[in-house]
Amino acid sequence: MRNKKLSNMFGLVFGLVILLGSFYTLLSAASVSIEQVAVVELGGLLFDVALDGDYAYVADYGQSLMHSINISDPENPEYVAYFHIYRPHYFEVKDGIAYIPAWSEGLQIYNVIDPVNAVKLGEFVGLRTGAMGIYEDLVFVGRDDGFNILDVSDPSNPVNLSRIVRNGNAHNFVIEETYAYILIWNHTSSTSNLEVYDYSDPSSPLLVAYYDTTKLCYDIKVQDDIAYLAGAYEGLSIVDLTDFSNPTLIGEYDEDEQSVALVVIKDTVFLGNDLEGLQLFDVSDKTTPVLIAEYETEGYAQELEIRNEYVYLINEGVGLEILKVKGLGLEESSGFPIFITITVLLTLTSIFTFKKKRKN
Secondary structure, eight states, rough: OOOHHHHHHHHHHHHHHHHHHHHHHHHTTOOOOEEEEEEEEESSOEEEEETTTEEEEETTTTTTEEEEOOSSTSSSOEEEEEEEEOOOOOOOETEEEEEEOBBBTTTEEOSSSGGGGEEEEEEEEEEOOOOOEEEEEEEEETTTTEEEEEEOOOOOOOSEEEEEEEEEEEEEEEEEESSSEHHHHTTTTSSEEEEEHHHHHHSSOOEEEEEEEESSSEEEETTTTTEEEEEEEEEEEEEEEESSSSEEEEEEESSSEEEEEEEETTTTEEEEETTTEEEEEEEESSSSSSSEEEEEOOEEEEEEEEEETTTEEEEETTEEEEEESSSSSSSTHHHHHHHHHHHHHHHHHHHHHHHHHHHH
16 A cells, blocks of 8 residues: 555656646747847858867858957857858867868868867869868768768878769768768759768669759758758758658648758758748647747848757858757756756655655
8 A cells, every 4th residue: 555655646746847848948938039249240241060079160152261259258259260162161170179161272181179279281183172061080071063082081181982973063971880871962953952971881872762852952950760951042941861761751840031041950941041041840740840039140041050949040241140949958057957856855745744744
């Protein structure tokens, strides 16, 4: 009987926790807000942004510069330095090493651990490139007619492992452990094809999935076998890749403006829209994306990155805009677990205090 009562008490506590958690989630979802907390003015034709450690790096295609900004305090960013590099495009920074597609100068590799004294480590030339993706020591580099896979285990001496020829340029990558998800801008139709490659053998990657988006797409993210696409004048598209033999469009949100970049955090898509700014979508139901918040940026929204509750968004002609999102539980120390933990502790304390008094 005593064990049954104790079991009932713990069942009550568990139910209370679920109820409070659901209430907290609903309350948060109903009060999502976006506010600007800082702007770093850079001007120029800005192309991409990447975060690494305490720094945000911004590619300035128009002025052939790479900017670095200290974001250790996101609400008080400090401009640090820049260095010259020809026509930087979509790039990545990993553990202090920047991999930068530099148009006709190929892939340039720099040590940027000390942004004031960036040091060139190596390069891979002989191709015109504007996009890349990286996984561990492999870099995928887009070119006008496909892409190359490079071994950069020695950044001073990138080694070409393979070259894949396609009817279009590879202009966006998502690289996971075994699969590479690549957007190919088809030269014939002026639309984007989504191609998935098994690169278990990087010297001979195998095409395992193909999807004709029937539109021009600028960005792709993949989460749990679902691809999210940002399309030119097409908004957000969601494609189920569970069956590589049959990729299927399962959801859309149409836009009249250009959607140029996106990030997916759990069930929320952060979409950079050329003229509309930043838009947030609830995609818990993949078939029906729901717009839950938006923020009109100062300039033409381009690429974005997210760390905790802060969105780092580059605006063409303006600079780096830092926005703070509230109501999604993205904070580094979210109030949700603290709220639930306190509730559980107080309830358990009450139960054991009650039991002790009855025993006495």
